[in-house]
Amino acid sequence: MSDDTLLDRLQRKADGRNIDPRAGILEGEGAQQRVKDPEPARQGMGVLTTVPSRSGPDSAGAPSYYGLPVLKEPLWIWTVPAYFYVGGVAGAASVLGVALEHLGVRRLERLAERCHAVATAGDMVSAGLLIHDLGRPSRFLNMLRVFRPTSPMSMGSWVLAGSGAVNTAAFVLRRMPGALGVMGRAAGWMGAVLGLPLAGYTAVLVSNTAVPLWQQVGRTLPLFFMASATASAGSLLSLFPHTDAEERVLRRFRIAGKVAEAFTREAVELEARQVAEVGKPLRTGASGALWALSRTCSLAGLVMDVLPGRARWKQVTADALTTVGAVTARYAVIQAGKASARNPQATFQGQRQGLGAAQVEGNTEASDGKPLSFPLPVLGQGSAPRAGMPYARFMATRPEP
Amino acid sequence: MGSRKGFFTDTTLCIGCKACEVACKQWNQLPDDGFHFTGMSYDHTAHLGASTWRHVAFVERPVPLQGQTSGAGDFSWLMMSDVCKHCQRAGCLEACPTGAIVRTEFDTVYVQPDVCNGCGYCVSACPFGVIDRREDDGRAWKCTLCYDRIGDDQTPACAKACPTASIQYGDLDELHARAESRVRDLHQRGMTDAYLYGKDAQAQPGTGGLNAFFLLLDRPEVYNLPPDPVVPTKKALRSWASVAMGAVGMVAVALGAVAFGREGRG
């Protein structure tokens, strides 16, 4: 900017460290932190114009620190929900592929082949999407530096890497004669074994966080993601041209997936709704709209699929709707999680209602030594602010007497 | 070396001078994160972040401080210097897929910047919203409890700079004893609201206790602290159990679709 003062320019040049390289050396713990522009480092904070110091914009019984978030918003960009979809499809396709290979008859051979191709391609695309999300993409191999069972992301990296390797091997070697073919088919089996967690671990990944909504739906979200992965894989495979014999298998596979998806979605919603503030992002705002859109598309896809009639256009519409429903569901879950991380009351109310540590530890007291309960007793009720006090005019909410 | 170290932050002594914020920035050579006016009392730092490892919160309350009267009437300040809690069960550490976050010989939680690949998982896993990724840097950063100082038997920069001993550094056992006697003392003087936040696993079972614990006068929410935090990992088992259930279902659907679909008319 041209109207920068000299001080501004000096500050920017020195990135706020103000260390003259001739006079001092940069070897503090934070010295290697790279800075391009200091200004956008702290975004999303407006200037407060009222002073609801004691409690947030909510009621006096639900205090917060100026309504600021307790948690940091998840950083994941669009590639992560996209990966949730692609990885789910890859996992479910590899399972169907192996089932076809071992139970199927000759005329289903080509469908099995297609399943393996979808799984292999899905694994490759998944890796690309995940690497793109990293803050330091060149260090993606560090994901395989340790094996850490407490981290679903570590488990998932190993599952994805393993699945990519065996699915590729299966795709290349399956048709070969002799020992190589046997190895290829064994690799296909392993791909199916890894495909199961690949379709579901992403739900553990999101629920194993401090984000109130995601933590809250930890029981039902894996079921929803896996059902939705089945429906997505079935729909995607049905979008490719296929024979009548293949349609008989695919139809059963995808309709079972679509029905399960519809039921588990309601289960997710029920689990989220246990705390009003926690479930809110699934009903309101952009994330709520996405979630509703996703539900509508998925249900429409299911209904169109089971209605009588075998026209190709009808089938294509149904499967396209299911695909859109599955993709938007993942975006909705990510957006809703971000919204719930921004809302301090989602954290506070959930924990005060016994859904924090109390859920697993059975403690009956909060960290302040008082029994868990919500709403909280209003502090200092006897001494509501007098209208004459200098700060009283700033109070957004005055405690009720 | 090797004993458990931590911080005891006694908020009743804090005068809101922000010497700790400045000392931390200077010693660790942290970059600027912009000049902002927030309108939130004297707090223009707002929260901990990738390049802010100490943050002083200013709470204005429309009630007097317990056991005190002042000319300001029904009004009191609460000030608290917030920091990474160096949890016994640290959400960030348990979530990190690269092993960048480690527990040191001082029982503190340390992020190795040369290993972190910026996946951002720790950011969502910390129940206190402490650790953050700096976008132009791409890696996650937080308080190191001055790992480079305490190895040399020096006091961390913030504790060294604090003029009122609101931030105290030392062996955890010693800090616990000191904190308890301080609470007893305050209770005797009529400030019965005083309590210790996150002293040990008993006070905060979800995190197993915090190596950087606090003496507070009001509910945790007022200071932007969670009232009953839990390391997310403690709830992971039920999610993995659901994955196992889902896997059984998926296998059944795949086998069923092939078994019933391979013959006859669909």
Ligand code: SF4
């Ligand atoms: S407060 Fe957050 S960043 Fe600090 S050790 Fe605990 S989980 Fe990690």
Ligand code: SF4
């Ligand atoms: S951002 Fe870095 S420190 Fe945080 S979990 Fe990922 S690799 Fe570990």
